[in-house]
Amino acid sequence: MDSPFLGMLGVELVELRQDWCVLELEVHPRHCNRRGTLHGGMISALLDAGCVYAAITLNDESALAGGATVMLSVNFTSEAQSGTRIRVEALVERRGRGITFCSGRLLGPEGDLIAASHCAVKVYRAPE
Template identity: 35%
Template sequence: MANTDAREFQEQILAAARKVPFFNLVGLEVIEVAPGRSTTQMSWREDLAGPGGLIHGGMIASLIDTGTAYALLLTDELRDSLLAGRGLVTVDLRVKYLRPVAAGRITCVSTATRVGRKIIHTDAIVTNDDDREVARGDALYTTVDAGHGLQHTSSS
């Protein structure tokens, strides 16, 4: 893929991310995508906090799941698979919570660590505004044919 094509595909990915309803609901932003790497962010909000006022762990897990998936989109192997109509699905997601988040933004830097034929490995580090680690995560992905329940169905 030529540099112009890659840049255009990157811009399409970022534009599409801005339209994902869940991302908009929770304020999750895809800041950067590159082959094998992504940066995602979200801010602490009262409606995303648990009873103790800390950002809910599920929000951090969502940030990691999103970041690690977006780190894969521009890898040669996965880009070709997605353009051929296959979908990317999470097989396993693990999160290690290291520090609570009671305010500010959190940033997730994700990397693809191994792109195998069937299973794809990723890692993520989440930091706070002070650049201190608040969580680490890793995820496994695979691709599936578009016919495996990936089509959106509306109940209305």
């Protein structure tokens, strides 16, 4: 994974292909709030990262230069405890000229929905 931030958090890139990204994380106490559940900021960061990776991936061999989130909406539906493994699945819904629209789901170990997101990503193309 080429992101120092995600590497520091322990995020694993599981699958990456055109319009699709899967990330996983083993939840540790450092990822949690005072109640011992996954922090909302971590949930948002994971969904954001999954959506950006999906948005900038064109196919198995190429990627766009990068992307930046211009809008992120997260609905929190459940919680994840320390010691569980969670999974982000992110999908491109539509590509525009400069903005790509994505959705993401954060799932618990049994596939239960923890949070869902909608994201708009400004895509940067590599100079020709």
